[in-house]
Amino acid sequence: MTETFVPPTRFAVPGRIAVNEQAASVWQTATLTEIRRETARAATYRFAVPGWRGHLPGQHLLLRLTAEDGYAAQRHYSIASAPDDSGHVELTLDHVEGGEVSGWFHTVARPGDQVEVRGPVSGFFAWPGDRPALLIGAGSGVVPLMSMVRHHRARNLAVPLRLLVSARSPEELIYAREFGPETTPVFTRSAPEGVAVGRMAAAHVAPLLAEQPSSGWEAYVCGSNSFAEHASRLLVTAGQPVDRIRIERFG
Numbered sequence: 665m666t667e668t669f670v671p672p673t674r675f676a677v678p679g680r681i682a683v684n685e686q687a688a689s690v691w692q693t694a695t696l697t698e699i700r701r702e703t704a705r706a707a708t709y710r711f712a713v714p715g716w717r718g719h720l721p722g723q724h725l726l727l728r729l730t731a732e733d734g735y736a737a738q739r740h741y742s743i744a745s746a747p748d749d750s751g752h753v754e755l756t757l758d759h760v761e762g763g764e765v766s767g768w769f770h771t772v773a774r775p776g777d778q779v780e781v782r783g784p785v786s787g788f789f790a791w792p793g794d795r796p797a798l799l800i801g802a803g804s805g806v807v808p809l810m811s812m813v814r815h816h817r818a819r820n821l822a823v824p825l826r827l828l829v830s831a832r833s834p835e836e837l838i839y840a841r842e843f844g845p846e847t848t849p850v851f852t853r854s855a856p857e858g859v860a861v862g863r864m865a866a867a868h869v870a871p872l873l874a875e876q877p878s879s880g881w882e883a884y885v886c887g888s889n890s891f892a893e894h895a896s897r898l899l900v901t902a903g904q905p906v907d908r909i910r911i912e913r914f915g
């Protein structure tokens with residue numbers, strides 16, 4: 665509880681509140697323990713949440729900042745970390761220009777600061793690791809998908825998983841250092857030499873559909889409204905059943 669968020673004169677982070685370890689509906693205190701830069705615009709924030717009841721890859725939480733005068737700002741953030749018993753969760757935030765909450769995190773927040781979180785929420789976008797998963801994301805839409813990739817690795821799961829991720833450039837590709845053969849990046853503005861530049865297209869999706877396992881893919885799409893619509897249209901055109909496409913919109 666050492667810092668304020670934007671605008672600095674108005675807000676202070678809340679004091680410690682009671683934690684109910686059983687209920688996702690209860691606000692819990694989260695202490696920022698580490699900040700890791702991912703790209704020029706995105707950073708990962710690691711929190712200690714002693715009462716965290718666990719989550720499934722793909723779920724998100726609600727995060728609340730409260731001002732000294734009682735004004736509160738609340739936003740949804742996907743959980744980037746895989747489920748584990750460390751008592752920590754990680755979020756990755758894009759710095760939205762003029763953004764109240766992301767702006768505070770990117771310009772003011774320091775390890776030791778406390779915020780409130782509530783969750784996890786949204787079982788619909790969760791992937792328990794039990795079925796083949798085709799993940800498609802753009803920008804910070806890769807965050808919940810990365811939790812799935814990390815879970816897949818941490819548990820050494822045999823079930824097939826593929827990630828198709830769109831970013832403006834290699835420099836803006838969040839988690840670039842962590843990706844392995846499961847991932848195909850698509851660059852829309854600039855790309856390494858020899859790699860095509862352009863919007864995600866049928867040519868990216870069709871090969872993944874062609875290699876689908878006999879039980880088919882469960883598709884998880886995450887990004888802005890327009891990206892989610894574009895990607896789900898590509899999937900349906902390539903033959904993916906509509907009722908096996910799950911969409912999370914950040915817009």
Ligand SMILES: Cc1cc2nc3c(=O)[nH]c(=O)nc-3n(C[C@H](O)[C@H](O)[C@H](O)COP(=O)(O)OP(=O)(O)OC[C@H]3O[C@@H](n4cnc5c(N)ncnc54)[C@H](O)[C@@H]3O)c2cc1C
Binds near residue numbers: 765767914
């Ligand atoms: C389910 C869910 C999960 C999400 N997970 C993540 C996540 O993992 N990482 C992440 O960075 N964000 C995520 N978001 C978006 C996040 O909730 C906020 O909307 C975002 O951080 C902006 O909040 P802010 O307070 O900084 O900006 P605000 O003060 O709310 O907005 C400032 C200005 O930016 C515009 N704006 C708001 N949000 C966006 C946006 N996402 N992109 C572009 N312009 C915007 C507003 O219209 C306004 O003009 C998620 C959203 C949802 C619904």
